Amino acid sequence: MFRVPQRWCVHAYYSLCPYAPDGSGRILIAGADLEQNVAEVIVLSAQGEQLQRIGAVPIQPSFWHTGLWQSWSPDSKMIYFQSGSLEAPRTTRYHLETGESIEVDGDIEGIPPCGEPAISCDHGMLYAAGYGGHSYNPELCRVPFQARTKHGISKIDFQAQQTELILSTQAILEQHPLRDQILQAEQAIQARLGPDEGLTLMTYCVRWNRSGTRCLFFFGNHCVDRSRQEPKITSIFTADRDLKNIHMAIDLSFDRRGVHWAWQADDEHLIGYGPDPVDSSKICLAEIRYDGTGYRKICAHASGGHPSTSPANHDLIVTDEGSASGGNVVFISKQSGQTIQSVALPKFVGASEASGRNPLRVCHHPVFNHTGDRVLCNSLPDDLATLVELQAPSIES
Structure with missing residues (x-):
């Protein structure tokens, strides 16, 4: 579990890999300060240590679902994230080594894997x-x-x-x-x-x-x-x-x-x-x-969850589902259609799951890393959402 003290954290989305393309194992997430009502981008090491924290963006309703849509440049030297509001969208490009920052009109839901220009x-x-x-x-x-x-x-x-x-x-x-x-x-x-x-x-x-x-x-x-x-x-x-x-x-x-x-x-x-x-x-x-x-x-x-396949083994699917007490991350064989493994994770606080986008619930949004051996998920064990990394199960290809 990757917990950031005093921050409500999520990765961006199940279709956008939060792991750095350079193979360093670094993970890009967003964290909210619930007391100050601002969010920032956080770079974690492969072990979950905080390496860098960037930005101070007023929290929008979309944050509780997809953070700041933070993403990596192909060379892992820059990051991109939403820095405006729903009414006045802006996107920031930040250079992790030099600190150079450029903010432009419009917002993106992840930079293309091959780099700029962005499509919005x-x-x-x-x-x-x-x-x-x-x-x-x-x-x-x-x-x-x-x-x-x-x-x-x-x-x-x-x-x-x-x-x-x-x-x-x-x-x-x-x-x-x-x-x-x-x-x-x-x-x-x-x-x-x-x-x-x-x-x-x-x-x-x-x-x-x-x-x-x-x-x-x-x-x-x-x-x-x-x-x-x-x-x-x-x-x-x-x-x-x-x-x-x-x-x-x-x-x-x-x-x-x-x-x-x-x-x-x-x-x-x-x-x-x-x-x-x-x-x-x-x-x-x-x-x-x-x-x-x-x-x-x-x-x-x-379930209507968020399915994707492993880059290491295209037969391995991961998706998610809700339950009365929380949620599950489910691994399925594409070839056989059989469930291989199901992992229970906390999904909401309270007696039942609240509707809408709010800090009382998360979507697990399971996403494979670039090598397909690990899956990052959102979880809500208490009032602060956190990230959980799962080992992908073995399956014959």
Whole structure:
């Protein structure tokens, strides 16, 4: 267990490796001072010793889920982290050796594994729509939801300190295979809420494969406040490093169920929870190729957790699940679908798990290190969240 005194700590996300790429074993986490209501990035040694602490960022609701989206540069000499707010997003690049710091407009959910430029969506739009149990607050958006040509995926150039929109939400909608059905659903929203309204569509959650050759991104409104009574629109697209060769890998809109899709370690396939091929009213752990072919049920595990595969053995899956008393980190064989090991970890404080993003709960977000022999997880054994490192179980390849 890696505990930082007087700090509530998490790593960034299950699809973003917190271990330094240089093989040093250093771990990048974020820690919150609950009394001062500020957060910082903390560099730990492989043994959990504090090596460096950077920043003093006011805590945002997203912190309790993903920290400051702190990430490493490919050479492990610089780190990147969110340093603004949901309403005024900023990203800082900090050089660990020289102390040089550059802050730019926009926020990123991890630097690409191959380095700059960064690719960004407006993280605050998720929370303005209602993500994390929040109400619909469009005034929190820098750009109105309906101005779809003005938001989407942006490129952040740290040297020039510029942010440029390179793929708009409108452009994605225009090439969406379900465009007509989506627009028909929007007409129903406008008839009910008025002509200036519409579906709360946005582009969000850019995720990179481990080699940095491809990314995926989400399109839709799956997090919108339920009081708006919008049909669920959730599509996962993939693209190459330059946002070319775009494919819709999987669609989970309307009545199709599923959640949490990310890259497998082979850099070709995605893994997540999607409709069971036999009974579409249920979800299952499944995989699909980046181009949308080869959808396959792996097993009946249906937690809706955060699955990924080991870079050392592509047959080894790790995911997580909740329970009445806490949660479990679960290891599964992709080939057989059998559970290999389940490790119980504290997930919340109190008699039951609180809803929303708050310091009373964590998502375990298990993530393999670069060599695939260890898995880092978030845990909440008391009022201070901490990190737990698990040894990955052996499995015949």
